[in-house]
Amino acid sequence: MALVEVIQLRKVYQRDAEKITVLDGIDLQVPEGEFVALMGPSGSGKTTLLNLIAGIDRPTSGSIRVAGTDLAALSESALARWRSRSVGFIFQFYNLIPVLTALENVELPLLLERLSARERRERAMTALKIVALTDRSGHYPRQLSGGQEQRVAIARAIVTDPRVLVADEPTGDLDAHSAEEILTLMEALNRDFKKTIVMVTHDPRASKRAHTQKHLDKGVLTDEA
Amino acid sequence: MRFLPYILKHLRRNWVRTGSTVLAMASCVFLFCTLQTFLHSVALSLQSASGTRLVTRHAVSLVFNLPIAYKERIRGVPGVRRVAMANWFGGMRDLSNQRDFFVNFAVEAEPYLEMYPEYMFPEEQKRSFLQDRGGCIVGRETADKFGWRLGDTFQLESFIAPYRADRPFEFVLRGIYDTDQNRYPGTLRTVMLFHHDYLYEKTGRNVGAGTFIIEVDQPERAAAVSEAVDALFRNSEAETKTETEQAFRAGFVSLAGNLALLLNGIALAVMFTILLVTANTMSMAVRERRTEIAVLKTLGFPSRLVMGLVQAESGFLGALGGGVGVLLGWAVIRYLPDIPVLGSLIKAYFPNLVLSPIIAAIGLGAAIALGLSAGFVPAVLAYRARITEALRQV
Numbered sequence: 001m002a003l004v005e006v007i008q009l010r011k012v013y014q015r016d017a018e019k020i021t022v023l024d025g026i027d028l029q030v031p032e033g034e035f036v037a038l039m040g041p042s043g044s045g046k047t048t049l050l051n052l053i054a055g056i057d058r059p060t061s062g063s064i065r066v067a068g069t070d071l072a073a074l075s076e077s078a079l080a081r082w083r084s085r086s087v088g089f090i091f092q093f094y095n096l097i098p099v100l101t102a103l104e105n106v107e108l109p110l111l112l113e114r115l116s117a118r119e120r121r122e123r124a125m126t127a128l129k130i131v132a133l134t135d136r137s138g139h140y141p142r143q144l145s146g147g148q149e150q151r152v153a154i155a156r157a158i159v160t161d162p163r164v165l166v167a168d169e170p171t172g173d174l175d176a177h178s179a180e181e182i183l184t185l186m187e188a189l190n191r192d193f194k195k196t197i198v199m200v201t202h203d204p205r206a207s208k209r210a211h212t213q214k215h216l217d218k219g220v221l222t223d224e225a
Numbered sequence: 226m227r228f229l230p231y232i233l234k235h236l237r238r239n240w241v242r243t244g245s246t247v248l249a250m251a252s253c254v255f256l257f258c259t260l261q262t263f264l265h266s267v268a269l270s271l272q273s274a275s276g277t278r279l280v281t282r283h284a285v286s287l288v289f290n291l292p293i294a295y296k297e298r299i300r301g302v303p304g305v306r307r308v309a310m311a312n313w314f315g316g317m318r319d320l321s322n323q324r325d326f327f328v329n330f331a332v333e334a335e336p337y338l339e340m341y342p343e344y345m346f347p348e349e350q351k352r353s354f355l356q357d358r359g360g361c362i363v364g365r366e367t368a369d370k371f372g373w374r375l376g377d378t379f380q381l382e383s384f385i386a387p388y389r390a391d392r393p394f395e396f397v398l399r400g401i402y403d404t405d406q407n408r409y410p411g412t413l414r415t416v417m418l419f420h421h422d423y424l425y426e427k428t429g430r431n432v433g434a435g436t437f438i439i440e441v442d443q444p445e446r447a448a449a450v451s452e453a454v455d456a457l458f459r460n461s462e463a464e465t466k467t468e469t470e471q472a473f474r475a476g477f478v479s480l481a482g483n484l485a486l487l488l489n490g491i492a493l494a495v496m497f498t499i500l501l502v503t504a505n506t507m508s509m510a511v512r513e514r515r516t517e518i519a520v521l522k523t524l525g526f527p528s529r530l531v532m533g534l535v536q537a538e539s540g541f542l543g544a545l546g547g548g549v550g551v552l553l554g555w556a557v558i559r560y561l562p563d564i565p566v567l568g569s570l571i572k573a574y575f576p577n578l579v580l581s582p583i584i585a586a587i588g589l590g591a592a593i594a595l596g597l598s599a600g601f602v603p604a605v606l607a608y609r610a611r612i613t614e615a616l617r618q619v
Contacts, residue, residue, distance in 0.1 A: 048613075054523070056522070056523050056613060057612070076527075076528065077527050077528075080522065080525050080526065080527045080528070083523065083524070084524060089523050089524070095516060095616075097517055097520070098238075099234040099235055099238045100234060104230075104231075104234075108231075108521075111228060112524075112525055112526065112530075117227070156524075
């Protein structure tokens, strides 16, 4: 059974009197442990699909089930709770909180759990160890390079041990060397920690690291040739 | 509590903005605390005024004396029990040293002390004072300030021209009075009283009565007696104005009626301004953190928690400003009386100047309420912020 199951998904935005169909009857199955790359031109609906899978947006129609949970059936607060436990989000621009250190940024999702400060710290350090940044735990985002910031963001995404990671152009803001490091790290998370990854990318080199490539164009999903 | 470090870190994010908002809030609370403390002190002072005592003065101004002969005519007014002259002397040990300022009156001692039971001292001291024309009594605070003991002699010179003689007035300390602040709240412990006769003689019998203190037999007759006294001298060269002691004091300390209203109005206006300033600060803080708010929600922070964090930050800002304001108010009120010259005047006119816990609590509470109110709209905006829209604004 697929971990992520998208059936006849539609997303329509209303702009004034005009209706814009971004996703038009998408079907997608992502088995557990899969690493999927979503590609497509700008405005094709990749990020929208990713947001819907991550539970930060609601579909117009159709259903999304992640690990058996029907996201459309969840209330706002239940959906927030589900996000905190079941999905890790990696942004293109890292989106770390600038006033918090790397360690505090990684700890942030754990503030929602009933954990002692010591437990939080230990878990955050473990996550930083996975991304090989324990020596930068006390640094603020402005003191880190882009690649390091993205590694901290990945540590934040995995600190609650979610089954699914969604990444929106995780290498889009990085130089080639840093991008390679991030992709290698994501491969390792998929291979060694069995994380199911859905990644949006424009970069063909990045998509080649994934097991499966999907192409999205004008709201319709096709398998990459 | 686990979110407190997160809130504090955000307050430090733009410390100039946070600092200036805290300072603005602190100024507001400081103003509130000090103004209310001064008003409270004045209210206490007015409370100590007796309902049976009236004060008659020159209708034009306190500066002018009234003829001493008025005394017997006032005594003849039905309802008047006692009358005593009392002149503000304005005496100082050294006219060039304003630090020495304290309140001193030349009074007709016997009737005056009968009318003022709030000045409490042993009978033998009273007798000794009444028998010595150059004698005086002072409040405990003034005696302590100058280190005076019974029997000590000292000299005073008045800064009021008609009360100046060729040589300074010499006094012998015959009594030191205490007060019971429970029975007579607000009674000054700094006043010096000496004999009007002494002033009269030393000035070559040229002075009149600065005021007449009148005791009426029943408080409810105060208005009628006032009217009757003033009617006696209507169309004379020295018309009088008679009013209750409370009204006299209020007028004397320039608190004619609406000062409390004015001061409270100022405090309210300042508070409203600070509300706008803090609301603006919080709006800016939330606006520039829209992406962060979206990230928090993406990480699973419920909208209510995000709203609570913004409200807590705003409330904390208020509490911080309130705390600083209360501390500042306490320090100023505590140390203001120690400032040379100004301090002496303040002690004279505003006895019992202490920042009460109630005023401090109201000030702090108002600051927190201001902070929470100012943060309400930004917090609601944070609550409503849609993740996808906010993330798109990166």
